Amino acid sequence: MKILIAYATKSGTTRICAEKLAQLLPQHQVTLADLSVIPDLSPADFDFTVVGGPIRMGKLHKTAKKFIEVSTFVPSKYAFFICNGLSDGTDEYFKKNFPAPLLESALVYTSLGGELKPDNQSRFDRFLLKMFIESNRENEDFVMPTIYTEEIGRLADKIKEHI
Ligand SMILES: Cc1cc2nc3c(=O)[nH]c(=O)nc-3n(C[C@H](O)[C@H](O)[C@H](O)COP(=O)(O)O)c2cc1C
Numbered sequence: 001m002k003i004l005i006a007y008a009t010k011s012g013t014t015r016i017c018a019e020k021l022a023q024l025l026p027q028h029q030v031t032l033a034d035l036s037v038i039p040d041l042s043p044a045d046f047d048f049t050v051v052g053g054p055i056r057m058g059k060l061h062k063t064a065k066k067f068i069e070v071s072t073f074v075p076s077k078y079a080f081f082i083c084n085g086l087s088d089g090t091d092e093y094f095k096k097n098f099p100a101p102l103l104e105s106a107l108v109y110t111s112l113g114g115e116l117k118p119d120n121q122s123r124f125d126r127f128l129l130k131m132f133i134e135s136n137r138e139n140e141d142f143v144m145p146t147i148y149t150e151e152i153g154r155l156a157d158k159i160k161e162h163i
Pocket of ligand 1: 008009010011012013014015053054055056057058059083084085086087089113114115116117121125126128129132
């Protein structure tokens with residue numbers, strides 16, 4: 001089966017998640033696409049499409065957002081994932097950044113966790129990241145984010161079950 005895993009990333013974590021997901025689907029023909037490099041792909045050409053992108057300042061990466069807005073998904077099968085640092089914001093991030101009808105028809109939409117890597121940021125983003133960490137210091141539920149390896153496995157299993 002043909003699977004498209006299309007992603008956008010700013011500091012590389014979403015790419016890592018997309019690559020891990022692709023590795024878990026070896027029996028399928030997977031196209032792994034950085035949307036900043038290959039933007040004109042159509043979910044209609046694939047049996048299953050996964051789109052992933054990071055959240056910054058509450059917003060989904062604009063390249064992933066645009067791809068989701070211009071693509072025709074239904075009736076194809078598809079799933080979405082985000083990478084984010086605040087796990088308790090996940091539901092809200094999906095609600096605010098994805099069209100509700102698309103979420104309703106998705107096989108699954110989930111967070112695959114995130115990473116906070118000062119080294120991979122532009123100067124401005126490093127500054128924002130520092131503020132982001134500072135502003136969450138008083139939040140006792142805040143833990144430094146990591147990639148949810150098990151959730152990547154669950155996502156791969158769900159895709160395998162449905163194609
Ligand atoms: C400047 C900046 C702002 C961020 N804003 C948020 C945010 O609003 N909510 C959140 O959950 N995570 C936030 N994060 C964490 C990112 O979602 C996390 O670092 C993610 O792994 C980035 O993915 P990427 O490496 O694919 O760009 C922010 C990170 C940075 C650097």
